[in-house]
Amino acid sequence: MDTIVGERPAPADLAGRWAALKEAEPKLRIRDAAARLGVSEAELLATGAPEGRAVLLQADPAWLIEQVPTFGEVMALTRNDHAVHEKVGRYDNISIGAHAGLVLNQEIDLRLFMNRWKYAFAVMDPIKDGIRKSLQFFDKFGRAVHKIYLRPESDEAAFDRLVASCRADDQSGALSVAASTSPAADHADSEIDLPGLRTDWENLHDTHEFHGLLRRYKVGRHQALRLIGDDLAYPVDPSAFRFALESAAETELPIMVFVGNEGCIQIHGGPIVRTAAMGPWFNVLDPAFNLHVREDAIEAAWVVRKPTVDGVVTSVELYGPGGVAFLTLFGVRKPGKAEDGKWRELVDRLPAKAS
Structure with missing residues (x-):
């Protein structure tokens, strides 16, 4: 059974620890930094909300996916602990039901299990040539489920309008996530x-x-x-x-x-x-x-x-x-x-x- 995580670091304290870690290791990715700090990736990402680097979105993740075609060409990223899969293309032919859905075309081909999705963020990452914008989705444990990155060809204005319309009232950086237990062992x-x-x-x-x-x-x-x-x-x-x-x-x-x-x-x-x-x-x-x-x-x-x-x-x-x-x-x-x-x-x- 899933249990709620107990005492968690205050967002400001966690943000400070992450800043120190980034200064020591500038190339450290957020997923690895979260593991080092003993928190989920979503919790670490949420610490950027007060400064606007990450915006918590108050919208159904399935509905958000259905708006992505307005962005035009994007990069889709799905990963697990050992593999990262990145595809460039458009989100078309979207069909999402109560628990599962599809994005089905030659470029972006996804199977979506929406009952596993909970949190959605718009993320603005500073890069050498400006800001890299993305939508990032997480499960109730704060683990990344799927990410969508804008490209130079994307419609940035459409992204900005979506974010503005779905911005959650609470941008304090605090996020409550569940703690997962170990998978059940196989039967003999x-x-x-x-x-x-x-x-x-x-x-x-x-x-x-x-x-x-x-x-x-x-x-x-x-x-x-x-x-x-x-x-x-x-x-x-x-x-x-x-x-x-x-x-x-x-x-x-x-x-x-x-x-x-x-x-x-x-x-x-x-x-x-x-x-x-x-x-x-x-x-x-x-x-x-x-x-x-x-x-x-x-x-x-x-x-x-x-x-x-x-x-x-x-x-x-x-x-x-x-x-x-x-x-x-x-x-x-x-x-x-x-x-x-x-x-x-x-x-x-x-x-x-x-x-």
């Missing part, structure tokens, strides 16, 4: 109905049914891969991730890259061109798509096969500490079409897990 392997799980896995009609399958059998995702059998899921070496991206870039093979958190999944579908390793990060650095992945966080990599009405769909999944999935790769595939044979050939060449 012996408690899983493996024959039933396997039968239903073999009879999937669509990849979107997979999450429901895991819930129905009360089995963890990583646990299911371990148990199901090598014909449906098998481990590969963690270096398979870099191999897959470099091979896709070399052969100009379009791929799909999924990165998400509990509130948002962001998807790239298409070719990638420039890959580069920088310290522990492996990156895609293309004009409209950037990806940054901590290779040292890849504790397991799996090839997963899911039957569908269009044939078997093959994915490569990355798992970090605690067996948490943080990135998935697919071949680009259109509904009603079989998976690209070139993607399967690439997957078949992935380096095997060291024994």
Whole structure:
């Protein structure tokens, strides 16, 4: 059960500690600074409200997303602890229900789980050439869910009008967030109905049914891969991730890259061109798509096969500490079409897990 955080630093005190940390380490990002200071990213961001560097917005996050098309071209950013996914494009074809929604086009492709969203801020970050403006969304724990950055081509006036119309009365910098507990442990392997799980896995009609399958059998995702059998899921070496991206870039093979958190999944579908390793990060650095992945966080990599009405769909999944999935790769595939044979050939060449 979630509990409310107890005694928290006063906004002015927290702002002072952050200022001192930034002076000592100018390149330290807010997410890392928050972890150092023992608070959430949203709490740290909120300390900029009294000076106007961050504006708490009093508006439904779903409604705010529906206004983003007025900005024109923007950069969408979704991340988790080990991967950052950035896409340039427009927000179009938006459909949001009570609990979930879609932004669905070639450029910006999102799956939104709105019941996880709570706080929204307009952020004005000083940069070398002026102010970088963004909308930033957080869950009830103060964890970043999704961020939208203006670009030089964006309609800044539309952004400013939206912020002015949704500005919350309270800009004191104080923010109450919940404290999350550790995820529930998986059931023991012996408690899983493996024959039933396997039968239903073999009879999937669509990849979107997979999450429901895991819930129905009360089995963890990583646990299911371990148990199901090598014909449906098998481990590969963690270096398979870099191999897959470099091979896709070399052969100009379009791929799909999924990165998400509990509130948002962001998807790239298409070719990638420039890959580069920088310290522990492996990156895609293309004009409209950037990806940054901590290779040292890849504790397991799996090839997963899911039957569908269009044939078997093959994915490569990355798992970090605690067996948490943080990135998935697919071949680009259109509904009603079989998976690209070139993607399967690439997957078949992935380096095997060291024994």
